[in-house]
Amino acid sequence: MSAMTTAIRADRVAKAFLSGKVRTQVLDGLSIELMSAELTLISGPSGCGKSTLLAILSGLERPDAGRVEALGERVWELDRAGLQRFRLQHLGFVFQGFNLFPALTALEQVMLPLGYLGLGHAAARQRAEAALDEVDLAHRRHLRPAELSGGEKQRVAIARALAKQPQLFFADEPTSALDARSGQTVIDILHRIARSHGATVLCVSHDPRLVTHADRVLRMEDGRILSDQRNPAAGPPLAEESSP
Amino acid sequence: MIALARKTLIYEWRRFLPATLAVAFSGMLLLVQLALVLGIFESASTYITRSSADLWAGYPGTQSIDLGRPISRDVEMRLLMDPAVARVEPFQWVDGDWHGPVDLGSVSVFISGIDPSPRGLAFADVIPPALRLLLQEPGAVIVDRADLPKLGIGVGDRAILNGVRVRLVGTATGLRALGGVNIVTSLATARRLNQGVDDPGQVAYYLIKLKQPAAAAAVARRLDPQSAHRRYAVWTAQDFSARTVRYWLFETGAGLGVVFMSAVVFLVGAVITSQTLMGAVAGSVTEYATLNALGASYAALSRVVMEQATWIGTLGLLLGGVLSALVLAVAVGQDVPVALSPLGVLVCAGLVMAIALVSGLMAVRTLRRADPARLLR
Incomplete structure (x- = not known):
């Protein structure tokens, strides 16, 4: 298990959206620190600002005010190309929709981003196969999305992000389109990524089933963090890992 | 990747x-x-491209073959005097008025008078020697087979052309002209059809066969009188054809x-x-x-x-x-x-x-x- 350090620090970030003439303040001076090697869950009702927070922390949505420091880099002071490079080298994403290319097999889906990292075909294939193995899909690697179940698709999406070996891993509602069993598998994998890869995993969800599996749970409402709890006995993967 | x-x-x-x-x-x-x-x-340049002449002599400044004007008969002698020239052949150009056996009214046509001998240059690619020989019969004409319905005639039928009785002796493919029907006949028949002019035997073009076709451009320059007041000009077949196509493309x-x-x-x-x-x-x-x-x-x-x-x-x-x-x-x-x-x-x-x-x-x-x-x- 990697030692925990602060991986992401957000300082008084604010964000408002305009819809027509109505201005909605989604986040108003929110500060937060996220640790490496831990699965942090942000839960809360829809519209509470949790996805916006994830977008700001991951360099996808520029905040109106405030500062985000990730892996020692002031994210929003990077230029467009710098931000792109930062995401390429350090970030992994999983979204609610699996967003897999219909034409590609599971293996090709996972290899695709590795090409942009500059990996050669053989190296990319090796990494992709390892990542698929880690999400327990090695035997399904030659199937296309149409031939995979929802849970399998989400696991391919996780492998796609994981193969990049990111230090920061963001998941937005990763289980909301899945049945209980698949959801359980997905959260277990995310947990394992935090533990065995030492990655900072931030998961945003309103799915109450996930609460018991997270190392840390932040409850949000109306753009503010209401509670911040650690969950020392979270998740079965931990137990499995500590007693081999 | x-x-x-x-x-x-x-x-x-x-x-x-x-x-x-x-x-x-x-x-x-x-x-x-x-x-x-x-x-x-x-x-529009069918007359040129389907003939085997290397050079054409015609009225100076002629932009398109259908705009041919009569040139002096002594041009033929001058052309023949050049040692590079193997054969010179007159090409008659007459506007015609056709009345077929089926009453379609009057059809405006172009009449090409050519040398009917088997060695003839005009339309050499289109009209085989056997068919050419048929043109020696006075009043014999040949048309493109695609023009038959327009003329209301079949092979062997008779018609009136410029008031003279003519007979269709055969058809060929590749004689179609732009803007009208092309009727091919012998020089002798064309002269009979060219009425109401001072000299019915005067022709619009002379077709020239060279001993060495490769030298066409150089010989054309030599044969052309090159003066501003010249009474005829000489072009290579390729130049004349390109000029005709260009004229139609841009003038129209x-x-x-x-x-x-x-x-x-x-x-x-x-x-x-x-x-x-x-x-x-x-x-x-x-x-x-x-x-x-x-x-x-x-x-x-x-x-x-x-x-x-x-x-x-x-x-x-x-x-x-x-x-x-x-x-x-x-x-x-x-x-x-x-x-x-x-x-x-x-x-x-x-x-x-x-x-x-x-x-x-x-x-x-x-x-x-x-x-x-x-x-x-």
Whole structure:
């Protein structure tokens, strides 16, 4: 298990959206620190600002005010190309929709981003196969999305992000389109990524089933963090890992 | 690198088929249109291209063969005096008025009076020696078989041409003229038909056969009197034919018409192709956005779209080529005049690729919607 350090620090970030003439303040001076090697869950009702927070922390949505420091880099002071490079080298994403290319097999889906990292075909294939193995899909690697179940698709999406070996891993509602069993598998994998890869995993969800599996749970409402709890006995993967 | 563009194109071929067909049909329209216009206007120079003369002598400044004016008879002697000249043959050019056996009223025609001997140069490629010999019969005429309905006549039938009785002794293919029907007859018959002029035997052109055809350009320069007040001029067959086609293309405004129609075809092709490509990009926009979130640059995603456009262009080009070949083959079978030049084909192919690439550039703009932040809203 990697030692925990602060991986992401957000300082008084604010964000408002305009819809027509109505201005909605989604986040108003929110500060937060996220640790490496831990699965942090942000839960809360829809519209509470949790996805916006994830977008700001991951360099996808520029905040109106405030500062985000990730892996020692002031994210929003990077230029467009710098931000792109930062995401390429350090970030992994999983979204609610699996967003897999219909034409590609599971293996090709996972290899695709590795090409942009500059990996050669053989190296990319090796990494992709390892990542698929880690999400327990090695035997399904030659199937296309149409031939995979929802849970399998989400696991391919996780492998796609994981193969990049990111230090920061963001998941937005990763289980909301899945049945209980698949959801359980997905959260277990995310947990394992935090533990065995030492990655900072931030998961945003309103799915109450996930609460018991997270190392840390932040409850949000109306753009503010209401509670911040650690969950020392979270998740079965931990137990499995500590007693081999 | 995973060949995303190609794999998507193959897997989702139904989605890309309309774009490929649009490109193919645009290519076919461009090419067939060009072939038709060139074919029609090359038929204006049929007299030149289907004859085996190396040089033509005619009235100075003649822009097109159908604008021929009589030249002096002593030109023939002067041409024959040149040691490079093997044979000189008069070519008569008379406007005619045709009344066929079936009453279709009067039809305006061109009459070409040629040497009916088997060695004759005029229409050597079109009229075989046996058929030529039939022209020695006074009043015998030959027409293109495609013109028979227009003239209301069959082989062996009689008709009235410029008030004189003539008889159709045979048909040939490749005699069609622009702007009227071409009637071929012997020089002697043409003289009888050329009434109401001072010298009915005066001809519009002399056809010249050289001992060494390769020297045509040099001999043409030597035979041409080169003075401002000359009474005749000498051109190579190639020059005269090109001048005739150019005259018809530009004087009639048809050249501009071709450019205009090509622009319309280009626009329609590009609109359909770009719409299809945009649809394909829009359909995969969340996947592209995810890829962008994972660090693939906008430029890298644009390359995927442009690669797809290039594939569509290439496939469309091949399909368009096959379609064009089929259409042109049918046209040739139906005696529709068509002609193509390598440059014309190259320009059409370039335009087809441009349709695909311009469409690709338009579709790239759709990628702006692939903003990963939208995946989180």
